[in-house]
Amino acid sequence: DAMVIQNPRYQVTQFGKPVTLSCSQTLNHNVMYWYQQKSSQAPKLLFHYYDKDFNNEADTPDNFQSRRPNTSFCFLDIRSPGLGDAAMYLCATSRDMTSYEQYFGPGTRLTVT
Amino acid sequence: AQTVTQSQPEMSVQEAETVTLSCTYDTSESDYYLFWYKQPPSRQMILVIRQEAYKQQNATENRFSVNFQKAAKSFSLKISDSQLGDAAMYFCAYRSAGGGNKLTFGTGTQLKVEL
Numbered sequence: 001d002a003m004v005i006q007n008p009r010y011q012v013t014q015f016g017k018p019v020t021l022s023c024s025q026t027l028n029h030n031v032m033y034w035y036q037q038k039s040s041q042a043p044k045l046l047f048h049y050y051d052k053d054f055n056n057e058a059d060t061p062d063n064f065q066s067r068r069p070n071t072s073f074c075f076l077d078i079r080s081p082g083l084g085d086a087a088m089y090l091c092a093t094s095r096d097m098t099s100y101e102q103y104f105g106p107g108t109r110l111t112v113t
Numbered sequence: 114a115q116t117v118t119q120s121q122p123e124m125s126v127q128e129a130e131t132v133t134l135s136c137t138y139d140t141s142e143s144d145y146y147l148f149w150y151k152q153p154p155s156r157q158m159i160l161v162i163r164q165e166a167y168k169q170q171n172a173t174e175n176r177f178s179v180n181f182q183k184a185a186k187s188f189s190l191k192i193s194d195s196q197l198g199d200a201a202m203y204f205c206a207y208r209s210a211g212g213g214n215k216l217t218f219g220t221g222t223q224l225k226v227e228l
Contacts, residue, residue, distance in 0.1 A: 004157065031214065042117070042218035043204070057215075090158070097214045100146065104158040 003027050004105035006091050012111045013081050021076040021108045023091030031097060032074040034066060035090040037107070043090055049074060050097055078110075086112045115140045115207050119219035126195045127227050133180075134190045134222045136205030144210035147181065147188045152221075153201040161203070164188065166210070192224075200226045 005024045013019040023032065031050050035043040047056045049068040063085070065077045078085055088109050092102040116139045126132035138147070145166045152158040164172045164181045172179050176196075180189045192199055205219040 040122075040220065042220045043216075044218075045215050048214075092158075094214055099214065100148075100163055101160045102214070102216065104150075106155065106157045 004091055004093055004103050006089075006105035006108050008108060009106060010109050010111070012113060013078075014113055015083065016080050019078050019081055019110065021078075021089050021091075021110070023074045023076070023105055024072050025074075025091075025093045025103075026072070027093055027095075027103060028071060029093035029095050029103070030071075031094045031099075032068060033092040033094075033102065034074070034076050035092065037088040037090055039087075046076070081110070081112045083112050086110055115142070115145075115209070115217050117205050117207050117217050117219040119205055119222050121222045122220070123223045123225070125225045125227055126192070126199075128195055128197060130195055131191060131193045132195055132224065134192075134203055134205075134224065136188045136190070136219055138186050138188065138205070138207050140186070140207065142209055142211075146208045146210060147179075148206040148208070148216070149177070149179070149190045150204045150206060150218075151199075151201045152204065153198075158204070162190070195226050197226050197228075200224055 007022045033048040034046045037043040046060045068074045088107045090107045091105040094102045118137045147164045149161040150158045151161045162174045176193045178191045202221045204221045206216045
């Protein structure tokens with residue numbers, strides 16, 4: 001009964017080699033979020049989609065992009081990963097922008113070598 | 114900008130005992146929401162409890178309750194009758210009431226439950 005699924009759970013990429021992380025949801029929620037969680041730090045919102053509308057946080061690096069081809073799927077693309085991009089990436093959903101609760105996936109841990 | 118501070122990186126509690134996790138926040142807004150999320154090892158983060166700032170009554174969910182002190186900008190989580198399954202990272206989070214659904218998280222408190 002998984003609701004927010006992230007694949008893969010662990011991803012290793014090389015410095016500068018583009019990488020894509022995947023998130024899917026079975027909740028039919030309108031909003032999907034991507035958070036970056038570095039070791040011992042708070043999860044930090046990168047961007048979110050409200051339906052097809054993309055909303056980037058002001059301090060999200062240009063290196064990070066996202067795609068949402070349909071309601072169920074959302075992708076995080078890192079164009080040229082640096083060592084500083086190694087982190088846990090969390091996907092979350094909410095029914096709409098006024099919903100109290102966000103539903104999180106288990107995360108993808110990205111290692112950059 | 115809002116900030117959330119969790120000053121206890123780690124806490125321990127004996128099974129069946131009570132533990133309180135601390136959280137303070139800074140905001141200039143008068144209407145907002147506060148949350149505690151639980152992140153078990155290798156599992157997804159789940160919502161434990163939420164508090165609306167306009168409500169004076171502290172929220173309670175079974176063994177979980179909060180002590181919300183709006184003037185002091187304090188929002189602690191009390192876990193009663195602690196169980197082994199409560200072991201997890203706990204995040205305090207803030208959300209503005211108006212516009213958007215952005216969560217601002219604290220750095221988390223790792224809770225260990227001992228037999």
